[in-house]
Amino acid sequence: MRIQSGMRQLGWALLMSFTVVQGAQAAPASAPPVSYGVDSDTFHPVKAQHGMVASVDAMATQVGVDILKQGGNAVDAAIAVGFALAVTHPQAGNLGGGGFMLLRTASGRATAIDFREMAPARASRDMFLDKQGNADSKLSLTSHLASGTPGTVAGFALAAQKYGTLPLSTLLAPAIKLAREGIIVNDALADDLATYGKENIINHANSRAIFYKADGQPYQKGDRLVQKNLAHSLQLIAQQGPDAFYKGTIADEIAGEMAQHGGLIGKPDLAAYRAVERKPVSGTYRGYEVFSMPPPSSGGIHIVQILNILENFDLAKWGFGSADAIQVMAEAEKYAYADRSEYLGDPDFVKVPQQALTSKAYAKTLAQQIDVNKARPSAEIKPGKLEPYESNQTTHFSVVDKEGNAVAVTYTLNTYFGSGIVAGNSGILMNNEMDDFSAKPGTPNVYGLVGGEANAVQPAKRPLSSMSPTIVAKDGKTWLVTGSPGGSRIITTVLQMVVNSIDFGMNVAEATNAPRFHHQWLPDQLRVEKGFSPDTLRLLEAKGQHVKVLPAMGSTQSIMIGPDGMRYGASDPRSVDDLSAGY
Numbered sequence: 001m002r003i004q005s006g007m008r009q010l011g012w013a014l015l016m017s018f019t020v021v022q023g024a025q026a027a028p029a030s031a032p033p034v035s036y037g038v039d040s041d042t043f044h045p046v047k048a049q050h051g052m053v054a055s056v057d058a059m060a061t062q063v064g065v066d067i068l069k070q071g072g073n074a075v076d077a078a079i080a081v082g083f084a085l086a087v088t089h090p091q092a093g094n095l096g097g098g099g100f101m102l103l104r105t106a107s108g109r110a111t112a113i114d115f116r117e118m119a120p121a122r123a124s125r126d127m128f129l130d131k132q133g134n135a136d137s138k139l140s141l142t143s144h145l146a147s148g149t150p151g152t153v154a155g156f157a158l159a160a161q162k163y164g165t166l167p168l169s170t171l172l173a174p175a176i177k178l179a180r181e182g183i184i185v186n187d188a189l190a191d192d193l194a195t196y197g198k199e200n201i202i203n204h205a206n207s208r209a210i211f212y213k214a215d216g217q218p219y220q221k222g223d224r225l226v227q228k229n230l231a232h233s234l235q236l237i238a239q240q241g242p243d244a245f246y247k248g249t250i251a252d253e254i255a256g257e258m259a260q261h262g263g264l265i266g267k268p269d270l271a272a273y274r275a276v277e278r279k280p281v282s283g284t285y286r287g288y289e290v291f292s293m294p295p296p297s298s299g300g301i302h303i304v305q306i307l308n309i310l311e312n313f314d315l316a317k318w319g320f321g322s323a324d325a326i327q328v329m330a331e332a333e334k335y336a337y338a339d340r341s342e343y344l345g346d347p348d349f350v351k352v353p354q355q356a357l358t359s360k361a362y363a364k365t366l367a368q369q370i371d372v373n374k375a376r377p378s379a380e381i382k383p384g385k386l387e388p389y390e391s392n393q394t395t396h397f398s399v400v401d402k403e404g405n406a407v408a409v410t411y412t413l414n415t416y417f418g419s420g421i422v423a424g425n426s427g428i429l430m431n432n433e434m435d436d437f438s439a440k441p442g443t444p445n446v447y448g449l450v451g452g453e454a455n456a457v458q459p460a461k462r463p464l465s466s467m468s469p470t471i472v473a474k475d476g477k478t479w480l481v482t483g484s485p486g487g488s489r490i491i492t493t494v495l496q497m498v499v500n501s502i503d504f505g506m507n508v509a510e511a512t513n514a515p516r517f518h519h520q521w522l523p524d525q526l527r528v529e530k531g532f533s534p535d536t537l538r539l540l541e542a543k544g545q546h547v548k549v550l551p552a553m554g555s556t557q558s559i560m561i562g563p564d565g566m567r568y569g570a571s572d573p574r575s576v577d578d579l580s581a582g583y
């Protein structure tokens, strides 16, 4: 089995010098030029000269554009968007969750800020197992045990202090106003409250009081939603800085809520929380540089790994949507997700073989195993039994400022509205990120992902993530800023943004709108969106792929910078109420 011999292969790959690959073809030079949205294109990005913000929510995008116009840089604008989304997009925007920020400065320096949640000190390996020793997803998704210690406020504060230009209070002001004066509920929020609120929010009085009306119905489109307690919490952070959240009144509310209902987050956990600056994962793809999120996200490593494999095939010659291109990409994805389950975890706890996994040599050994005509069954790679799950929360936003600084942020509560639990009187929805740990090695989590010991629950550990804020540079200059929600499908969604742009010459709107597909090794299923030709799907079946047409994947929010210096923004048509705007 490949998995068992994986370590040996990895070690060998590191030692291996350049070898000739059979079956895989040399990197092509045939990719068409990118058009950047000229008249003949099918879809057009939003175009602006100075700065651009792309986010899942039009109100939050506007906040970001206003900060840029005030003279804030991309980091300032991103932080303001992040705080605004906590108010306007509580499905995923948050103070009670965590995530990642990737930054590439105009001078070309790339850095990453990890503000992923941490397991509380009293967390333990088997905390999500029932009496029979089976993983109980209710505990890891909707109970007070579901929450890790939140990182968002620490992450934004660190980013503002090191890379921002405006005071935190200025960046919080628009969010405070939106929470205090209320927002007009849009389609996205109304639909998600109606659909998902009844699974979590409705069960908790604090949460119900915010998102449900006196008549027992959730807020609907066109209603004004005022979040007074959240406004107060934001105001405290504006006045006292992140200590208000980690040591002060908000910490009291969170720890009090947890103590009262059997949760584990205590004041010492909050006081000990630190956001961490990390070196991004980097790689190259057909002459472009790729920067993405390092562990505890698996995203960067596996995007670079898959791109390294794909470099051995002439995707451009096959063309977008061809059965051969999809086949090779899906096969590459299987190998990457198999490795993910074995090797990836919090780098502060486990040794992640990052260099080996992202080496061109290792990718060549994998490319050699890929047959363009015949799918390798996942069971031959490693057996497993999984249930797929539908969900699409988490949110990504991208910002480019007039200097050319670029910021990509993906942050989340995990599933829609997190655990659905609002901490005391804070107005803050808590995450259910603990479900991203492997509750029981070999048992799939909410995204059908299996994990091993590397991602087992341990005190103060960060659960493995797939969030992949990504920046691609061309000739030393930032070219594409992108990212997406989608759980396990984030990695392949971002991958397709890169491949659609580089190999298939699509402008950023076309790359966004093009139908997507996804293979995550287990289950052995090639998940496709509607929009591919039935002939192509039949050809893929004939190659041995188990094709299934399922709902849309991801919600990318991307910006491309053209050779003319123009900023081109594209928000995903799969989301409603999202917006790219610039000035």
Ligand code: DON
Pocket (backbone or CB within 6 Å): 391, 392, 393, 394, 412, 413, 414, 415, 433, 436, 464, 465, 466, 467, 484, 485, 486, 487, 488, 490
């Ligand atoms: O960190 C992760 O990989 C997940 N908690 C992200 C969740 C997500 O994207 C939700 N959308 N499907």
